[in-house]
Amino acid sequence: MGELGELGELGTVMQDDAFIELDGVEKVFDVRKKTGFLKRERRQVRAVDSISFTVARGEMVGYIGPNGAGKSTTIKMLTGILTPSGGRLRVAGIDPSRERKRLAHRIGVVFGQRTTLWWDLPLIDSYKLMHRMYRIPDGRYRENLDRLVELLDLAALLDVPVRQLSLGQRMRGDIAAALLHDPEVLYLDEPTIGLDVISKAKVREFLREVNAERGTTVLLTTHDLQDIEQLCSRVMVIDHGRMMYDGPLAGLHEVGESERTLVVDLERELPPIDAAPARVVKVEGPRQWLAFPAGESAAVLVARIAAEYPLVDLSVREPDIEAVIAKMYVEQTEGAERAVS
Ligand SMILES: Nc1ncnc2c1ncn2[C@@H]1O[C@H](COP(=O)(O)OP(=O)(O)OP(=O)(O)O)[C@@H](O)[C@H]1O
Numbered sequence: 455m456g457e458l459g460e461l462g463e464l465g466t467v468m469q470d471d472a473f474i475e476l477d478g479v480e481k482v483f484d485v486r487k488k489t490g491f492l493k494r495e496r497r498q499v500r501a502v503d504s505i506s507f508t509v510a511r512g513e514m515v516g517y518i519g520p521n522g523a524g525k526s527t528t529i530k531m532l533t534g535i536l537t538p539s540g541g542r543l544r545v546a547g548i549d550p551s552r553e554r555k556r557l558a559h560r561i562g563v564v565f566g567q568r569t570t571l572w573w574d575l576p577l578i579d580s581y582k583l584m585h586r587m588y589r590i591p592d593g594r595y596r597e598n599l600d601r602l603v604e605l606l607d608l609a610a611l612l613d614v615p616v617r618q619l620s621l622g623q624r625m626r627g628d629i630a631a632a633l634l635h636d637p638e639v640l641y642l643d644e645p646t647i648g649l650d651v652i653s654k655a656k657v658r659e660f661l662r663e664v665n666a667e668r669g670t671t672v673l674l675t676t677h678d679l680q681d682i683e684q685l686c687s688r689v690m691v692i693d694h695g696r697m698m699y700d701g702p703l704a705g706l707h708e709v710g711e712s713e714r715t716l717v718v719d720l721e722r723e724l725p726p727i728d729a730a731p732a733r734v735v736k737v738e739g740p741r742q743w744l745a746f747p748a749g750e751s752a753a754v755l756v757a758r759i760a761a762e763y764p765l766v767d768l769s770v771r772e773p774d775i776e777a778v779i780a781k782m783y784v785e786q787t788e789g790a791e792r793a794v795s
Contacts, residue, residue: 473639473671474509474532479541481527481695501527503695504541511638512669514661516682516689516703524695525675529641532673533563546638559588562632566644569628571616577627578612581634588635595634602630605660622653629657633664639671640664646678658684713745715771716755721764729759740766748772 481502489495502524509515517525530536532545534554543550548557563570571580585595603609606626611619619627625645632640642661646654662685664670674686682689682703689706691699699706716732719741726734732746732755746755752770759765 471510471512472508473511473513473546474507474673475542475544476508476528477506477542479505479528479531479543480539481524481531481536482539500695502531502538505692505695505697506541507690507697507700509671509673511671512665513688514665514672514686515674516686517673517675517692518677518679518682518689519692519698523692525692526643527695528692529563529643529673529675532641533557533561559635560638562635562637562640564625564628564632564640564642564645566625566642566647569616569624570631571624571627573617574615576613576615577608577619580616580627580631584631584634590635594636598634598636599630602633605663606630607656622649622656625649625653625657626660629660633670636668637670639673641673641675643675644677645674646676646681654678654680661685712748714748714750714752716744716746716752716759717769717771718742718744718759718763718765719767721766724763727759727763729755 479502480500483499483501485497485499487495487497505524505528517528519525527536531538531543532550534550534552534557537551545557546560548560550557571577572583575583581599584590585592590598603612606629608626608630611623611627614623616624616627629645645661646657649657658681661672661674665672665685672685674681676682687702689699689701689703690697691706715735718727721740723740724742726737727742727744729744731750732744734742735745736743744755746752756768759768
């Protein structure tokens with residue numbers, strides 16, 4: 455009740471399951487730049503600019519944006535490493551920067567670009583240290599370790615010093631480390647960076663399982679949009695520290711006015727198919743590619759083509775999210791430029 459009481463102070467009606475909560479959060483960095491001999495220029499960088507969102511318990515949400523958008527800064531504020539310059543932030547009812555240690559027992563963090571494991575020690579020794587650091591009850595530790603070792607295929611790696619592990623092996627080791635103490639929320643910052651296709655698939659499958667089995671809330675930052683496509687039904691897009699989109703992944707396509715592609719195999723080579731609003735964008739022998747608005751029904755289009763053309767096979771390709779997001783950025787920038795001029 456203590457935590458709910460604390461949330462209640464706001465005077466707003468909060469959902470019980472709002473596990474992560476940001477309200478007008480800002481982070482401004484003071485940057486000093488040397489501009490000449492004895493000359494320094496002071497500048498402010500608004501890394502996070504009035505961001506508000508809530509994430510419910512058990513949700514798996516993608517947090518994406520271009521380089522320098524403010525993603526890592528947000529994650530650092532959510533762990534308590536950085537203190538916000540303004541706004542209100544709570545994770546499990548806790549103010550992260552004020553009670554960083556208390557929160558540490560409830561969150562797990564994986565930074566793809568750096569490890570939380572002890573570099574020179576065998577993997578198992580890092581886990582033993584975490585067992586003590588987080589004061590994980592012995593039975594729970596054993597149980598979690600066994601389960602994580604099995605799910606992440608770590609048995610053969612436990613006695614190997616971390617520095618000798620491949621990137622994919624180390625990443626799996628790091629993910630296990632982040633989950634040993636049963637965190638309720640997991641922040642993942644580029645968890646599949648640099649991994650090969652098989653390792654990526656393993657990590658994604660594991661994350662899906664953890665989320666489904668334990669109800670772990672996951673906030674996922676990545677440049678790999680397949681991570682998002684395969685794991686998250688909701689996605690938040692930020693740029694220049696501001697929230698640009700928060701909603702279902704499918705909606706992102708609509709915002710970006712994207713197109714889907716219908717690939718049809720005909721019995722023989724024929725002139726380009728006439729099926730507006732779809733338009734033929736490529737022809738290779740009897741195969742034709744037709745682009746059509748993502749919001750249009752593929753079934754209707756297929757039925758029309760099948761009625762008029764000798765169809766052998768077909769497939770529908772979803773739009774490339776990367777292109778959709780790039781288009782969104784361009785539209786935003788052009789809009790801002792128009793507003794200025
Ligand atoms: N400690 C700091 N001091 C000054 N500026 C900073 C600091 N940390 C981040 N910034 C600036 O804040 C902005 C947001 O950075 P942040 O690392 O949060 O972006 P990001 O979205 O995580 O980018 P990337 O995808 O490249 O990791 C950038 O302009 C960055 O240069």
